[in-house]
Amino acid sequence: MISNEVRRKLQVAVGAEHVLESEVDRFSYSYDSSSMAVVPAFKPDVVVRPATTEEVSKVMAVAFEHVIPVTARGTATGKTGGSVPLKGGIVLSLERLNKIVELDERNMMVTAETGVRTIDLYNHCAAKGLFFPPDPAGWKMSTIGGNVAENAGGMRAVKYGVTGDYVMGLEVVMSDGTILNTGGKAIKNVTGYDLTSLFTGSEGTLGIITKILFRLIPMPKQRGSLQIMFKSLDDGCATIHKMLQENIVPAAAEIMDKASLDAVALKRKITFDEQIGSCVVIEVDGEDVDAVNAQINRIDRVAKSCGALSLRVAKNEAETQDLWSIRRELSQAVAALAPDRVGEDISVPRDAFPEVVRRIRKLSEKYNLPLAVYGHAGDGNLHPIILCDFNDKEQMKRVEQMVDGVFEAALAVGGTLSGEHGIGVSKKPYIVDALGEAGIKAHKAVKQALDPKGILNPDKIW
């Protein structure tokens, strides 16, 4: 519960109709898309919906004065509980800051408010022939502010990098309400510390991102897709490796293991050739048909040299859709195999992909838990999915142990806890192992410096 004084101040800041305190509103803004249990819900005391940076600033000034926790929130598509208000207080919903401020075609840059949905930004730019590449799986729902706060990745990362690679500058409201601007349209910029990168991926713990300047690139003119079947995951990984080493950089390179394929087969009521142990789906793009075909031919050669069983090239849009459907349906298909699932997001050195999958498979046997693995093999980012039933207490204990093992395996091969989902709540227990004591100390020092009262998204990351 907030005091009458705080309520009045918040109402003055954003208008009474945007200060929500009903039970249902507080519940609605209490969870995200992670597999964190929503009961008991971490309900905020109040939901505040500012419409402008100035209103965000006023809300933060109130929160700072009264030492109230503030958890920023876009559309809550996050996978690690980043926008769950663990300590109650204010949920700062940024959905009304949804304007695309400027599309600067000459400099190929776009400025937009934090609550703009990723797909809307993409379409706005695409209409002018400009390409905003970051494509997290939830891009039709997710907001760009959330993408930046989590430094979200996506399938195109192998060629085009992650969200952070496109952030040129930020407007950030600091914990005390101060409005800070970082970066700018100068492409090369070494004036002061790289605060832009510091806020990117900071999961709402250092400041509230209210506006973003992104760079864009020209939209590729032609695309092509291939689907390649292999006997083993190792052969699929080897193909992706060899491609990259030969400077064939696909726009996307997704790999799925046998369990993932079995799930798709079950859903579609088809069967795959028994020999098939993994499937790789690749998109290439380029300036013209020749450039695309040249890449496809080179990939064909590499795949055959790595023992590919079969290779299909999409001849038209319908075939492209069909060929990618195996990847798109995967999440649903796997979901159908069990009442619940725990999906993880680990990232390892590219060449450790097969090794970490082997280690995780052993865990699956050890704990007797079915497992599907798919991911962005081109950048070593994989999603092991453990099939389970949240109501089976005994099983969930094994799931917990297996998750511990998954992170242990990632770190053991030189990898890290998260490639694109962030740490949030769900990966906190492993953070010291990942960053070391010195790393945690540096994190805490930076946090204390920029959020001295500890009100921004408390209890996250470590």
Add this chain to the structure above:
Amino acid sequence: MISNEVRRKLQVAVGAEHVLESEVDRFSYSYDSSSMAVVPAFKPDVVVRPATTEEVSKVMAVAFEHVIPVTARGTATGKTGGSVPLKGGIVLSLERLNKIVELDERNMMVTAETGVRTIDLYNHCAAKGLFFPPDPAGWKMSTIGGNVAENAGGMRAVKYGVTGDYVMGLEVVMSDGTILNTGGKAIKNVTGYDLTSLFTGSEGTLGIITKILFRLIPMPKQRGSLQIMFKSLDDGCATIHKMLQENIVPAAAEIMDKASLDAVALKRKITFDEQIGSCVVIEVDGEDVDAVNAQINRIDRVAKSCGALSLRVAKNEAETQDLWSIRRELSQAVAALAPDRVGEDISVPRDAFPEVVRRIRKLSEKYNLPLAVYGHAGDGNLHPIILCDFNDKEQMKRVEQMVDGVFEAALAVGGTLSGEHGIGVSKKPYIVDALGEAGIKAHKAVKQALDPKGILNPDKIW
């Protein structure tokens, strides 16, 4: 002067022969490659030359305990006084940390100590067909630690980005001697704050970078070069713009104004066609001859559409060298025009390049100071060179005023103080205008957090 106690501790840390206190040693380690006057010299009290990270850690522990300023130094090729020990104390020379630790060909990454020279790292990787693109002008002398500390750019930045774009992880010795590791070989990594980017470009004020993990890319197999003459700087800039908008991304795109060309003509005792107002030299690269030629043909079309006067394509290595010599000789040629020169490094939104040059030319007229402008037009990073005589007191006053005007012009068109040289000492007076009060406050908070005693490269940046 350091106390006997400190001397003894430093000698224990690195060996007596690596603790230098003679007048000549202290002078030798007092200046860098900036145009800062070396008289009076900012001599350190002592020069310490550790050989390992552990030794750096021990030196920092001593400095921390006794609150002694520490200025890290590679080969001092910096252009803004970053490695000048303004407050005396310890100059920490990192030249002995010069091992290339590991070239991981499979993951296309290299780990090296901070004191490795850029060219040595480049050659080591190139021998295995791997490309380390960052190429600051001083790359034959500069060390990779300095490159990272300044986030150095170079001619290839337009296609390949700057040093920071290749840093995957760092080993950093903190002000109290703690050894911190950031990042790693996982390509996608959102575990915690992006401390790697925070230390990159922090100019030795947040920690001592001792080891660096860089990503590499496959070496391009073919290159081609073009030299294009234009009536005006605007036509040259327009060509580079249009190329980039049409997704023709050159490996380098350098522009020179008429004054720069005149300097080269004078040096070479030749004359250029009177019509020529600017020259653009471009390098393209690609997988094969066809890919390179396709780019050259497209550039040819774009340049003609922007009013190019002439276009030369190098047919062999000798012609390539000749064609680039106009750019390579530039610095020397301009230097020959006057006893001294003040070279600046500003960076503006790409489309503001012609406008900022117009503004700077007006300043040149106003203050009656000859000027040459050249730069990396593809990324809006330019180097206006003011010709002058350090001994002419009255003139140097005008130079100071003109430099003020240059930075004012950069900020007025949405640009920034530095594209690749850093802030160091020489740009400190302008930092508040560039970053704003909120920006400075955030910088100071971060600095205080990571260097609570303020001993790391004091008095720099702000």
